[in-house]
Amino acid sequence: xxxxxxxxxxxxxxxxxxxxxxxxxxxxxxxxxxxxxxxxxxxxxxxxxxxxxxxxxxxxxxxxxxxxxxxxxxxxxxxxxxxxxxxxxxxxxxxxxxxxxxxxxxxxxxxxx
Amino acid sequence: xxxxxxxxxxxxxxxxxxxxxxxxxxxxxxxxxxxxxxxxxxxxxxxxxxxxxxxxxxxxxxxxxxxxxxxxxxxxxxxxxxxxxxxxxxxxxxxxxxxxxxxxxxxxxxxx
Numbered sequence: 001x002x003x004x005x006x007x008x009x010x011x012x013x014x015x016x017x018x019x020x021x022x023x024x025x026x027x028x029x030x031x032x033x034x035x036x037x038x039x040x041x042x043x044x045x046x047x048x049x050x051x052x053x054x055x056x057x058x059x060x061x062x063x064x065x066x067x068x069x070x071x072x073x074x075x076x077x078x079x080x081x082x083x084x085x086x087x088x089x090x091x092x093x094x095x096x097x098x099x100x101x102x103x104x105x106x107x108x109x110x111x112x113x
Numbered sequence: 114x115x116x117x118x119x120x121x122x123x124x125x126x127x128x129x130x131x132x133x134x135x136x137x138x139x140x141x142x143x144x145x146x147x148x149x150x151x152x153x154x155x156x157x158x159x160x161x162x163x164x165x166x167x168x169x170x171x172x173x174x175x176x177x178x179x180x181x182x183x184x185x186x187x188x189x190x191x192x193x194x195x196x197x198x199x200x201x202x203x204x205x206x207x208x209x210x211x212x213x214x215x216x217x218x219x220x221x222x223x224x225x
Contacts, residue, residue: 001173034214043206043216044157089156099210100147103157 002027006104023090024072030092119217136207142187143209163190
């Protein structure tokens with residue numbers, strides 16, 4: 001089955017700096033890679049996703065890159081703000097499996113003012 | 114946007130009792146829903162796939178007789194934790210997919 005590895009487990013940056021979180025996956029059949037932000041005690045919220053037919057996607061300060069050959073994908077947050085502090089999860093799955101996702105271990109991002 | 118509602122948001126129960134958690138898709142039909150468990154400071158672990166009108170599919174290591182899943186309609190899946198024990202204490206989250214996977218607000222189960 002699919003296995004997703006995520007690094008780093010914790011990340012501390014100064015406000016305004018960039019943050020990068022990396023994930024690798026094992027199942028080459030996976031074709032959907034979402035990123036979620038989870039605040040303490042809350043549900044995960046989708047922040048960006050990418051499909052395997054695309055190499056990069058950007059939404060304002062957030063971007064995701066995908067390298068299918070190497071089976072890894074990354075989240076890039078630029079101009080970080082204190083409200084970006086949360087736990088971020090990457091996930092991998094198949095679009096036609098209706099949302100079945102395997103999650104990475106999570107990265108606790110702390111943005112210091 | 115699509116909303117998934119989960120109830121209750123928290124529950125405390127005695128060891129040996131059963132607890133039912135409901136997951137509803139409020140504005141779309143979901144033939145498939147997913148149940149995850151999340152321990153403190155850990156990731157979401159997929160427990161099972163809930164299939165409307167048929168048996169759930171459980172992930173390896175998840176006891177189907179302990180975690181009963183019923184998906185009787187296109188908008189409702191239930192997870193029943195039977196004979197709960199303290200080690201079952203966790204955050205349980207469901208999801209359903211419309212154009213993206215939407216998560217319920219989660220249920221924090223504490224077994225005392």
